[in-house]
Amino acid sequence: MSVSIRELAEKAGVSPGTVSHVLNGNTAARIAPATQDRVRRAAEEMGYRPNRMARSLGRRRTDTIGLLISGLKNPFFVEIMETAERLAMNAGYSVQLDSAPSINGTFGGHSKLSGWPVDGAIMWGIGSENIATYLEQQDSSIPVVYLGAARSGATDWVSFDYFEGGRLAMEHLIGRGRRRIALVSPYAFGEDRHEEPRHAAYMDACRRTGQTPNVLLTDAEETRQAGLRIAERIAALPAGERPDALFCHNDMIAIGVYCGLLRGGIRVPEDVAVVGFDGVVDGQFLERPLTTIRTSGEDLCRHAFDILSLRLRGDRETPPRQIVLPTELTIGGTS
Amino acid sequence: MSVSIRELAEKAGVSPGTVSHVLNGNTAARIAPATQDRVRRAAEEMGYRPNRMARSLGRRRTDTIGLLISGLKNPFFVEIMETAERLAMNAGYSVQLDSAPSINGTFGGHSKLSGWPVDGAIMWGIGSENIATYLEQQDSSIPVVYLGAARSGATDWVSFDYFEGGRLAMEHLIGRGRRRIALVSPYAFGEDRHEEPRHAAYMDACRRTGQTPNVLLTDAEETRQAGLRIAERIAALPAGERPDALFCHNDMIAIGVYCGLLRGGIRVPEDVAVVGFDGVVDGQFLERPLTTIRTSGEDLCRHAFDILSLRLRGDRETPPRQIVLPTELTIGGTS
DNA sequence: ATAACTGCACAAATGGTTTTGCAAAAGCAG
């Protein structure tokens, strides 16, 4: 058992309240320097650590932020996670991670969330069901910063300029003479995410260059395996009917696609060019680095944390911060 | 603000204690069915959720297990993490993740750990400093199951048969006629980890086949970047002085090595064979799947969790469980 | 002598759990 504030108080010859005042640096309590010394010394000697449960209970805050993201199999989210962890630690917060298996995976009821209360949260804001479940468990008045998609209403969010990213990708492919570009996406048009800006950019570019849009769906998956399956379907087509370029919704899919194309005997980029999205490090460790639209998960998370810090410090009233971060074309060897 | 047990009790017309008994299914308290109904209904109506801090404080347990692992950039650890999360959730536990940036990265003092108390922990047992720091923060009497390395003393642990894995890798390479096999490892001999069984297996095989051992060190890193650098060094050698095979300490390194060799114009496996270790999914998404020694992070974690469950259920006295899991050679296209 | 200040103990509050105890109801022998 660990040592309690009462034992420590006894050893230092003061009351528990005094210990608390000293150790929390409560200057309003005006504890004599000599007493402070005694308390601190005793705390050191006994290896006192305040019980975090009791402390949070009394203070009505946990010094913890929640991080709700969707599947660490995608290194993009690992980057966000590690950044959040780092920033939070430096600011004196802990992180409670709640990671859904996939972007569309549900937590299957609140029992699948950790359930620990947090002071605020950062969440990858796609699966609205997950968000609702999460907020239901938390005091719903905690500040939340959403990631990865523009949101309506007075919420704080940070996202990327996905439309511009899509435009960059399409421009690039078109500039390389591709005229039968297909989009590989987990999302069908008209579904819940019909506002997907990458789709819009794709459609836009098709229209401008007179191409017939061709969307290859991965059944809501965003994995390498899904990409692989898409590539197999493409490889099975007669050479004349194949797209000459694939704009993939993210790098995981693109990596699977790339790999599947090569295995199907299709040359990349000679026969089919491949462009991903996100700029995860994995894409740089193919024999040809993946052409991709780079986004910085670190920047994303940093901005989100800055906003959250602001709210946690009490600024609940200033207008919502809504940030759109730039994207950047990284030309690799697959296009 | 959320509703407290007192408010709920008032609404149901009972005392707070009774509410607690009902909601926790305390049969010893013999609450009349009708009263139970009333309480449950009121709880439902008011959306009551017990405050987890208060609950943990009173019960002296957190229903949370700690998971101390070393760097989710390596998908091997993601697999462990997700497994732990899943098993814990099903058993009614939450997971508090504490992830060091890398296997040798230090947390830099306890402020870098989340600091939330847990009922028990599973930890990847390499960095002894991290472990000490961690245990110092926790009630040191909590049960801990170590992962990934045999440990002395009466501790529970689960590991793989790394020596056998190393032997499999070396046999395989030797069977394919390789006679200038180098080991790529983050650990020098004689350092803190001089017991590293993969080294032992390597040395063993060298001795039996009369090869001169050749250990290429990555400066304690286990990343793709480190592997890439090793490959660059190899590519810079005159063809005659190059190893004809590389046995890499893990898949991350192997992927970097593979990639670097290709970019250096070296053919894999014709000029140099590459074998990894772990069997992470990333290795299967190179144009040639990586030959590797497959280990199941899921099995590892499952066993660890079983043991931890046992201890958490009160079995603290039975002899330590120490489990060594098998490894398996997966032949890909890089050897 | 009175007012202001100093330094700390004290106690209430946080939101639960769990043990104890007691009144009322039920069971049972006479």
Add this chain to the structure above:
DNA sequence: CTGCTTTTGCAAAACCATTTGTGCAGTTAT
């Protein structure tokens, strides 16, 4: 039916480990 024991059902209180505001004795300043 009475008087005793047992059982039932729940309130009450102690406890968990801390924070924080109040109050008060003792000291110093005016």
